[in-house]
Amino acid sequence: xxxxxxxxxxxxxxxxxxxxxxxxxxxxxxxxxxxxxxxxxxxxxxxxxxxxxxxxxxxxxxxxxxxxxxxxxxxxxxxxxxxxxxxxxxxxxxxxxxxxxxxxxxxxxxxxxxxxxxxxxxxxxxxxxxxxxxxxxxxxxxxxxxxxxxxxxxxxxxxxxxxxxxxxxxxxxxxxxxxxxxxxxxxxxxxxxxxxxxxxxxxxxxxxxxxxxxxxxxxxxxxxxxxxxxxxxxxxxxxxxxxxxxxxxxxxxxxxxxxxxxxxxxxxxxxxxxxxxxxxxxxxxxxxxxxxxxxxxxxxxxxxxxxxxxxxxxxxxxxxxxxxxxxxxxxxxxxxxxxxxxxxxxxxxxxxxxxxxxxxxxxxxxxxxxxxxxxxxxxxxxxxxxxxxxxxxxxxxxxxxxxxxxxxxxxxxxxxxxxxxxxxxxxxxxxxxxxxxxxxxxxxxxxxxxxxxxxxxxxxxxxxxxxxxxxxxxxxxxxxxxxxxxxxxxxxxxxxxxxxxxxxxxxxxxxxxxxxxxxxxxxxxxxxxxxxxxxxxxxxxxxxxxxxxxxxxxxxxxxxxxxxxxxxxxxxxxxxxxxxxxxxxxxxxxxxxxxxxxxxxxxxxxxxxxxxxxxxxxxxxxxxxxxxxxxxxxxxxxxxxxxxxxxxxxxxxxxxxxxxxxxxxxxxxxxxxxxxxxxxxxxxxxxxxxxxxxxxxxxxxxxxxxxxxxxxxxxxxxxxxxxxxxxxxxxxxxxxxxxxxxxxxxxxxxxxxxxxxxxxxxxxx
Numbered sequence: 001x002x003x004x005x006x007x008x009x010x011x012x013x014x015x016x017x018x019x020x021x022x023x024x025x026x027x028x029x030x031x032x033x034x035x036x037x038x039x040x041x042x043x044x045x046x047x048x049x050x051x052x053x054x055x056x057x058x059x060x061x062x063x064x065x066x067x068x069x070x071x072x073x074x075x076x077x078x079x080x081x082x083x084x085x086x087x088x089x090x091x092x093x094x095x096x097x098x099x100x101x102x103x104x105x106x107x108x109x110x111x112x113x114x115x116x117x118x119x120x121x122x123x124x125x126x127x128x129x130x131x132x133x134x135x136x137x138x139x140x141x142x143x144x145x146x147x148x149x150x151x152x153x154x155x156x157x158x159x160x161x162x163x164x165x166x167x168x169x170x171x172x173x174x175x176x177x178x179x180x181x182x183x184x185x186x187x188x189x190x191x192x193x194x195x196x197x198x199x200x201x202x203x204x205x206x207x208x209x210x211x212x213x214x215x216x217x218x219x220x221x222x223x224x225x226x227x228x229x230x231x232x233x234x235x236x237x238x239x240x241x242x243x244x245x246x247x248x249x250x251x252x253x254x255x256x257x258x259x260x261x262x263x264x265x266x267x268x269x270x271x272x273x274x275x276x277x278x279x280x281x282x283x284x285x286x287x288x289x290x291x292x293x294x295x296x297x298x299x300x301x302x303x304x305x306x307x308x309x310x311x312x313x314x315x316x317x318x319x320x321x322x323x324x325x326x327x328x329x330x331x332x333x334x335x336x337x338x339x340x341x342x343x344x345x346x347x348x349x350x351x352x353x354x355x356x357x358x359x360x361x362x363x364x365x366x367x368x369x370x371x372x373x374x375x376x377x378x379x380x381x382x383x384x385x386x387x388x389x390x391x392x393x394x395x396x397x398x399x400x401x402x403x404x405x406x407x408x409x410x411x412x413x414x415x416x417x418x419x420x421x422x423x424x425x426x427x428x429x430x431x432x433x434x435x436x437x438x439x440x441x442x443x444x445x446x447x448x449x450x451x452x453x454x455x456x457x458x459x460x461x462x463x464x465x466x467x468x469x470x471x472x473x474x475x476x477x478x479x480x481x482x483x484x485x486x487x488x489x490x491x492x493x494x495x496x497x498x499x500x501x502x503x504x505x506x507x508x509x510x511x512x513x514x515x516x517x518x519x520x521x522x523x524x525x526x527x528x529x530x531x532x533x534x535x536x537x538x539x540x541x542x543x544x545x546x547x548x549x550x551x552x553x554x555x556x557x558x559x560x561x562x563x564x565x566x567x568x569x570x571x572x573x574x575x576x577x578x579x580x581x582x583x584x585x586x587x588x589x590x591x592x593x594x595x596x597x598x599x600x601x602x603x604x605x606x607x608x609x610x611x612x613x614x615x616x617x618x619x620x621x622x623x624x625x626x627x628x629x630x631x632x633x634x635x636x637x638x639x640x641x642x643x644x645x646x647x648x649x650x651x652x653x654x655x656x657x658x659x660x661x662x663x664x665x666x667x668x669x670x671x672x673x674x675x676x677x678x679x680x681x682x683x684x685x686x687x688x689x690x691x692x693x694x695x696x697x698x699x700x701x702x703x704x705x706x707x708x709x710x711x712x713x714x715x716x717x718x719x720x721x722x723x724x725x726x727x728x729x730x731x732x733x734x735x736x737x738x739x740x741x742x743x744x745x746x747x748x749x750x751x752x753x754x755x756x757x758x759x760x761x762x763x764x765x
Contacts, residue, residue: 001367002312002320004055004359005287007205007241007263008062008159008327009046010352012515014334018042019519022065039063043145047154053356059205060149060156061142062327066099066518069169072161073127076188077138080128082109099125099518101700111700114517116610118209118244120294120330121566123517131176135188143195150200158196162208163189164222179222186229193235204236211254212245213614220253231258239263239287243326245614246272251279261285266307267292267325273307277314286315289325290362291355296331296526296568298350299358300383301376305365312366322359328352332512345507345528348386387572394504394530397581409631411663415689418639418665425599425640426552430759431727431752432483436646436668437556437602438732439473439488440741449493466490467544474548481749484552484600487545495558495604496566500525503585504532520735526568527578533585536592543596555593555601559645560586560629565607576625583632590633594641602644603633609647609655623658630662642666648731656685666690670730671712691720694730696744703740706747713755722759727752
């Protein structure tokens with residue numbers, strides 16, 4: 001019978017137990033053994049869950065306290081020197097210093113740069129390397145977790161980030177060649193593989209996700225060199241794991257590498273199966289990723305089962321493993337907890353646990369079990385029935401989309417005309433200051449929202465509480481002298497969920513959490529039907545905030561591409577079609593805000609770069625419809641209405657022309673962790689519109705000094721004209737505390753004022 005396995009499991013716990021344990025540890029509120037106890041319990045629970053689903057082999061070392069790429073860097077001693085004093089005192093404190101920054105005991109350390117994990121909403125910490133980097137195995141995490149699983153009676157397979165992808169996902173601080181470090185890195189991997197073999201591991205999973213990217217000759221040579229060395233190590237058999245797309249022109253390379261098994265993503269790239277079967281050497285295991293590890297829909301047996309039968313006929317049962325397409329890190333844990341979901345919708349969905357159960361049914365069907373075949377037939381019938389349910393198709397939405405003309409994606413005038421009109425209408429100073437949108441959400445605020453949802457807090461009382469919080473935020477912004485204000489978003493639980501709750505075509509879970517980074521979890525909404533906006537969503541709060549002040553108040557929206565990327569999206573329509581539906585719904589909100597007197601409207605698109613296909617050949621088509629959807633949202637507003645957008649943790653060099661084509665009046669971007677490195681894109685391409693490169697890293701608890709922020713602004717002025725520069729944090733302030741936000745924003749405003757004075761003095765001379 002074909003073996004059932006998976007590549008990794010969600011770490012956070014069904015009820016976000018890891019989040020709570022981490023944050024209690026960071027606050028110093030938990031005893032020393034609380035965090036290790038919680039992590040051990042979660043690992044044991046998740047392994048048992050897989051066993052209950054009749055999974056044959058479970059992964060281990062897929063668990064992480066913060067991030068698996070950071071784990072790899074620490075495991076092999078790729079620790080920048082500035083963190084070593086903290087590591088010397090306490091290894092765990094050093095680990096979290098790299099992840100979050102550190103400001104105590106005489107140390108003031110920035111966190112490592114953070115960026116998106118391929119085209120997902122998961123963020124990883126970018127290791128910092130340099131020429132002559134020394135690597136050595138300094139920890140025992142993979143070995144310890146393997147022994148932990150083994151002691152519990154599990155057949156376990158350690159998971160490691162492969163050496164080539166580790167280097168390719170890192171950065172060198174001196175501009176040297178990352179791959180030149182491979183020779184120094186491989187001996188540390190060899191030591192680890194031998195340890196695992198001695199402990200009884202018969203397989204190890206080596207994740208090389210960069211194999212689905214465009215690779216040059218140097219990278220391909222690195223793979224050959226790396227796996228030749230690892231094959232000679234005398235370690236466990238290697239399962240080489242690729243995911244998030246097709247191997248494409250890297251298939252020949254992977255087929256010649258001396259590994260015992262290959263995992264491929266057949267959910268995202270089912271078309272590659274026959275080529276993989278043809279290229280796979282005799283006797284090699286194929287791990288078939290047939291269940292989608294990145295979405296919440298049940299698989300379609302009418303498509304999956306014939307493919308599996310074809311693979312079974314070529315490989316036999318022993319060399320065919322069944323698995324999800326990628327780690328289940330990107331989906332919630334257990335659909336059984338969602339008791340409030342409509343049964344008809346729930347029947348077509350699968351979270352991590354259900355995906356493992358699905359794989360067992362497929363394995364049983366391949367073994368000829370009649371009951372399993374019947375269960376898959378029933379699953380396909382449910383999916384076919386779902387397509388005919390009320391609300392899946394909305395004729396009005398489809399007609400509006402059909403009637404949309406190219407003019408619908410245009411502003412009324414070119415940017416130069418709009419800039420002049422906005423300067424007169426808004427009367428802002430040079431280097432205008434603003435924030436990205438959200439302000440701290442206190443425990444009291446969250447408790448009130450929960451009480452209101454539960455019917456324990458009346459509408460009037462809840463509204464009064466929100467209005468009081470908005471006024472508090474507005475008065476604070478006025479007090480410190482911000483130029484363009486925000487209402488703080490106290491009514492919002494999440495930047496996507498809040499809007500999805502008010503749009504037709506969405507549904508929501510109660511415990512559908514997934515990890516974004518560290519302890520930060522999001523609960524993506526599920527798009528199951530055509531999207532429409534029944535009533536205004538934000539106008540009431542923005543207009544109330546504007547009534548409190550004479551300064552410009554930004555209306556805040558999440559853009560269509562981000563609403564798409566950060567949701568679980570229906571799989572029966574092209575993604576660009578769903579995105580255009582969202583864009584039209586948001587366009588109505590933009591025009592209602594404008595009609596209500598809101599003169600500045602921010603349409604956040606932090607996920608625009610995230611959605612970029614992994615292969616360059618596919619970029620133009622995606623960027624065309626993604627930019628079009630943003631422009632549909634903002635299209636047709638008056639010249640005096642200033643449209644902002646925000647992007648974070650994005651590499652802009654590759655897409656700067658597309659960013660400019662969005663034609664936002666102002667764009668704000670993350671640059672503080674990268675120390676303004678992202679502005680390199682704006683050297684090559686003279687971006688014409690306003691830009692606010694973030695000067696305050698809100699993902700770290702440390703408060704930046706004014707000297708740091710001034711340094712960043714001066715770096716920005718070497719690239720940008722003073723007339724286009726805005727001053728703002730990297731991102732929204734929702735996850736920060738008021739004790740951090742107040743001094744940071746005061747300092748930011750003071751820096752802008754100081755720089756204005758310097759620029760004015762220079763102009764006078």
